[in-house]
Amino acid sequence: MASSSSPAYYQGSFLISSTPTRCYLICQPCSPRPHRRKQNGVRCSVAERRLLFSRIAPVYDNLNDLLSLGKHRVWKKMCVSWSGAKKGDAVLDLCCGSGDLAFLLSQKVGPNGEVSALDFSWKQLLVASARQDQSWKSCYNNIKWFEGDALNLLFDDTYFDAITVGYGLRNLIDKPKAMKEILRVLKPGSKVSILDFNKSTSSFITQFQDWTLENVVVPVAYTHGFSEEYKYLKSSIADFLTGKELEELAKAVGFSDARHYQIAGGLMGNLVATA
Template sequence: MTDTTQDTTHFGFRTVAKEEKATMVAEVFHSVAAKYDIMNDLMSMGIHRVWKRFTIDCSGVRRGQRVLDLGGGTGDLTAKFSRMVGDSGQVILADINNSMLKVGRSKLRDSGIVGNVGYVQANAEELPFPDNYFDCITISFCLRNVTDKEQALRSMYRVLKPGGRLLVLEFSKPILEPLSKIYDAYSFHLLPKIGEIIAHDSESYRYLAESIRMHPDQETLKGMMDDAGFDQTTYYNLTGGIVALHRGYKF
C-alpha cells in the first residue's frame, strides 16, 4: 500500500494535495486583498495594531540594518521598519501573493515610503536571497498558510546573519478554556458573516478561521524553530494566547 500522507497537507479542515495548497491559498488572498486592512481592524477590533507594535518593540532593529518583512501583505510592519533603519538601511516586503504585494506597494508609496523599501514576490520555503543577508526577519500572520513550515523556517534561518533574529507573529492556542470557547464561537459563526458583509466572501474567512485551528500551538512551533537551528527560542502569549509572538536567534 502506498503511503499518501507525505503528499497531502491541510487547507483549513480539508486534506488536499501539497502541490495544490499554494494555489488555493493564493485564491483566498487574491479575493481578500482589497479589503484586507479594514477586515483586520474589524476582526481584531483594532488589537492587531497592538500585537504588531509589540513585535516591533521586540525586534531590536536599528539604523542601517537589513530587514525582511516576509508575508508582509499590506506593509504595516514594513512602514515601521522603514523609519527605524533609515536611509542607510533596507527593508524588503516579500509576499508570495501578487495581489497583496500590489496593495502593500501602493499603500506605502501613497504614504511617501519609497527610498529604502524593496518589493519581492517570494515563496517562504525557497527565499531568493543570499546566505547571512538579513539582520531581522518578521513573518506576521502568514506562517500558518505556508505548505511546508519546517522548510520555510530553515530557509529563513539560512538568510539570517549570525546574530540575527526571527520573529513569528501568529494566531495560536488560547491558554484559558472560557476564552477558547468564546473565540471558537466568534471564529466559526461571526467571522464568516463579517467576511460576507464587508468582503463579499464568507468562504475565505471560514478558511482563515480553520487555518488558525490547524496551526501548531505555542510549544510545537517553538520546537520547530529549535529543529530549524534557532537558539534561545521563546514566545510571548498575547491576548490570552489568541496570538503568540515567537522569537529565535541565529548564532
C-alpha cells in the same frame, strides 16, 4: 546570488531589482504546487491559498481594522519591536501582505537601512506598493517589494539583521522548511519575530476563539462578500502549532533560542527565535 543582468528598478512597484551584489529580482509568480493539505475536512492547495489572499487584498486592511478594533496595529508594533531591528539594518518582512510590518520596519531602520518585503500574492503587493506611493513618509522609499516563495528564499545566506512574519507561517505548507530558510538568511545572533493566531492549549481560550471566529469574524466578512475566505481561518488555526511546538520547531532546525509569548489574552501569539 544575483542575476547576471540587473533589470530596471521600479520604486513603489512589486517588480523590483536591486544591485547585483545584493538581493535580486523575483518577478514571476511561484508555480502552484500540486501538494494539497487536508485541514479538518478542508483541502487547500498553495494555488488556492494564493487565490484566496488575492481576492481579499482590496479589503484586507479595512477588515483587519474592523475585526480587531484596530488592535492588530498594536500587536504588529510589538512584533517589530521583538525583532530587534535598528537603524541602518537590512531586514526582511516575509509573507508581507499589504505591507503593515514592512512600513513599521521602514521607520525602525531609517533611510540608511533597507527593507525587503516578500509575498506570494501579487495583488497584495500591488496594494502595498500603492500604499507606499501614497505615503508622505520619505523613509518608506527604502522598501523593495518581491513576489516569491517563502520556502525558497532567493536571498544570500546570513544577509538580514532581522526578519518579521505577520500571520504568514500558519499558511505555509512546510513550516520546518520555512524556518530553515529564515535561519539561513539571518545573520548569526539576529532574530525572527513571528506574529500569528495562537493555538492555545486552554479549552476556554480555544472555545472563545472559535466563538469569535464564527460569530464575529465570518459574519463581518460576509457583509463584505468574503465569508468563505474567512472560514479558512478556523481550520488553519486548528492545524497550526502551539506555542511550545513552535519553540521546539525553531530549536530543532537550528535556532539557538526560541520564546513564544501569548498576547491579546491568549488569542494571539508571537514567537521570537534567535539565530
